[in-house]
Amino acid sequence: MAGFQEPPLKKPKTDVNFxxxxxxxxxxxxxxxxxxxxxxxxxxxxxxxxxxxxTFKPKVQGNGANRxxxxxxxxxxxxxxxxxxxxxxxxxxxxxxxxxxxxxVIGETGSGKTTQIPQYLHEERLDRKGAICVTQPRRVAAITxxxxxxxxxxxxxxxxxxxxxRFEESVSPSTKLKYMTDGMLLREAISDPLLSKYSWVIVDxxxxxxxxxxxxxxxxxxxxxxxxxxxxxxxxxxxxxATMDVDHFSNYFNKCPVLYIEGRQHPIEMFYAREKQEDYxxxxxxxxxxxxxxxxxxxxxxxxxxxxxxxxxVVHNIRLIAKDNSLAEFPKIRVHALYAAxxxxxxxxxxxxxxxxxxxxxxxxxxxxTSITIPGVRYVVDSGRAKVRNYLxxxxxxxxxxxxxSQAQAWQRTGRAGRETSGFxxxxxxxxxxxxxxxxxxxxxxxxxxxxxxxxxLAMGIxxxxxxxxxxxxSTEYVQQAVEQLTLLDAAKVxxxxxxxxxxTGKKMxxxxxxxxxxxxxxxxxxxxxxxxxxxxxxxxxxxSIYTNPSGKKEAAVNARRKFSSMWCHENFLxxxxxxxxxxxxxxxxxxxxxxxxxxVSCQQNLDSVRRCIIAGLFTxxxxxxxxxxxxxxxxxxxxxxxxxxxxxxxxxxxxxxTELVHTGKTYMHINSAVDAxxxxxxxxxxxxxxxxxx
DNA sequence: GAGCACTGC
Numbered sequence: 106m107a108g109f110q111e112p113p114l115k116k117p118k119t120d121v122n123f124x125x126x127x128x129x130x131x132x133x134x135x136x137x138x139x140x141x142x143x144x145x146x147x148x149x150x151x152x153x154x155x156x157x158x159x160t161f162k163p164k165v166q167g168n169g170a171n172r173x174x175x176x177x178x179x180x181x182x183x184x185x186x187x188x189x190x191x192x193x194x195x196x197x198x199x200x201x202x203x204x205x206x207x208x209x210v211i212g213e214t215g216s217g218k219t220t221q222i223p224q225y226l227h228e229e230r231l232d233r234k235g236a237i238c239v240t241q242p243r244r245v246a247a248i249t250x251x252x253x254x255x256x257x258x259x260x261x262x263x264x265x266x267x268x269x270x271r272f273e274e275s276v277s278p279s280t281k282l283k284y285m286t287d288g289m290l291l292r293e294a295i296s297d298p299l300l301s302k303y304s305w306v307i308v309d310x311x312x313x314x315x316x317x318x319x320x321x322x323x324x325x326x327x328x329x330x331x332x333x334x335x336x337x338x339x340x341x342x343x344x345x346x347a348t349m350d351v352d353h354f355s356n357y358f359n360k361c362p363v364l365y366i367e368g369r370q371h372p373i374e375m376f377y378a379r380e381k382q383e384d385y386x387x388x389x390x391x392x393x394x395x396x397x398x399x400x401x402x403x404x405x406x407x408x409x410x411x412x413x414x415x416x417x418x419v420v421h422n423i424r425l426i427a428k429d430n431s432l433a434e435f436p437k438i439r440v441h442a443l444y445a446a447x448x449x450x451x452x453x454x455x456x457x458x459x460x461x462x463x464x465x466x467x468x469x470x471x472x473x474x475t476s477i478t479i480p481g482v483r484y485v486v487d488s489g490r491a492k493v494r495n496y497l498x499x500x501x502x503x504x505x506x507x508x509x510x511s512q513a514q515a516w517q518r519t520g521r522a523g524r525e526t527s528g529f530x531x532x533x534x535x536x537x538x539x540x541x542x543x544x545x546x547x548x549x550x551x552x553x554x555x556x557x558x559x560x561x562x563l564a565m566g567i568x569x570x571x572x573x574x575x576x577x578x579x580s581t582e583y584v585q586q587a588v589e590q591l592t593l594l595d596a597a598k599v600x601x602x603x604x605x606x607x608x609x610t611g612k613k614m615x616x617x618x619x620x621x622x623x624x625x626x627x628x629x630x631x632x633x634x635x636x637x638x639x640x641x642x643x644x645x646x647x648x649x650s651i652y653t654n655p656s657g658k659k660e661a662a663v664n665a666r667r668k669f670s671s672m673w674c675h676e677n678f679l680x681x682x683x684x685x686x687x688x689x690x691x692x693x694x695x696x697x698x699x700x701x702x703x704x705x706v707s708c709q710q711n712l713d714s715v716r717r718c719i720i721a722g723l724f725t726x727x728x729x730x731x732x733x734x735x736x737x738x739x740x741x742x743x744x745x746x747x748x749x750x751x752x753x754x755x756x757x758x759x760x761x762x763x764t765e766l767v768h769t770g771k772t773y774m775h776i777n778s779a780v781d782a783x784x785x786x787x788x789x790x791x792x793x794x795x796x797x798x799x800x
Numbered sequence: 801g802a803g804c805a806c807t808g809c
Contacts, residue, residue: 271808316808317807411804412804412805446805471805769803
């Protein structure tokens, strides 16, 4: 089997091309953008090689908070900064950034664009009139990058460099570089649509196309225009992304320039299965064992699989295999499972350093792809079933399917080889399969319920949703459905053709970080005297599951939950992390209630009030029992069954309310409550008048 | 009698 030579001790030298306005064919194998589309177009471009780095010294240092103790560390950091692929491009980059209102920067993970560009802007004092905001799709990323940049600038976190994510903020009036989640910036835009605090907004990981980034694009364009119109200082914008088809982005931003930063610090050697694999789990396991037999100890292996159950099974099996005599001569194996639902202490286990003569094998969901980075991993095995993106620094891999190990010549090697390689990726599917994989997946915003987005846009003063400048326009049908829902909830009203306006209720609803239907439930709390109770319910509904489902203990968990007694909470399979998060959500909702003047009252165990209050937000989610014993939803008249996990399962209430429909084997109603027909009428008379419910 | 994972305010 090819390519199991020991990775080099020598640090790879980075080759850097900085290219202006050209599409660069960066690699010999097709490049796949994170969203799975190719960008291997060949264009003749202007290759602009920078003249040479090394002379630049930052004009502006940090506040020297730790100067006495850290000076040698600071030197080391400066060296590292200068070694980044982006560094030689600094002068040209700044020139273009000064010249253009919008610039797209394409760079691989590890190029340094996220940590360096904001610092370059600050060093040049281009943030004199307002702070630099850098958005990230994920909380952890915003926090960890801010910490790193604060360290590089030798300043305390929360001073010159800060971050802002939900429930956690570290900023001060002196903060100039602010890392935040894209959702957080959208929240800010409700009270300040011009984003007037900022002179620069940098949208990072734009290729991920989250709903928030897509909406931000439109907001940013609007803000740029308005700031021009009001003769305020301009808003400068940088869109940063991994390799992708940039034409769509560039066209959207008025044919703005595209800058490419090439050069990976840690090249990855790729292997593809030579033959199609029937059983990807088996293929992944056998690959692990094969690597294990050939790689030096302490070179750890990370395996991507799909789900918890599968992962637990593979962990179990590898532990069994590891005890086999035939492996006695090889390093000792330590196997870890890693997925989001795992208790925190078990997740932390993964970070324990590998001891001499030992090897760590981590079997993970794609959580290890973006949210958790494990040091020491030299080998990645990609089963092709988990959605894998940039795990090893500088790699650009994707969805795949792995290969049976037994044949030594079973791998096809692509990409750069040899000396510079700092990691290996084994893909359990063939190059042909890789090439055939989904191109251009549909952006999330085109698949989502639009009611939250529209409520937010209306709160920012955007009245015509149909003409809002989305980079990809959601279908008129989806927009209309959402508008209808907001109208039914009394959040918005049509003022004239296609023009909408928020009602007083809607203005309050927009303040809540919730689905509009849940916000409406809270607003109705005082009417039913049960704000206190619905706050708890809505907090739970809008958080991740507070339950745990350990494999092998399924039945015990189900039985424990059925008891529903005062003892129930104690050691009964509750997910501590999510439960704590839910408590935080509830606190935040209480604060928003107080700000909106919603009185927090309790109904003292009067559960009928609670159920009636829930109807106020979820009246479109009701199903009616039919003569044959099946349920039909009243909104879209589709057949739906009570989910077996529901406490109502087995019973036959005439009307049931649900939080969502889940289409699996059948259509199931999730999280139910029995409701009275009379209540439905009283709560939403216009809606139910048309629906002929029997009282 | 079920059954994917992850992310955000």
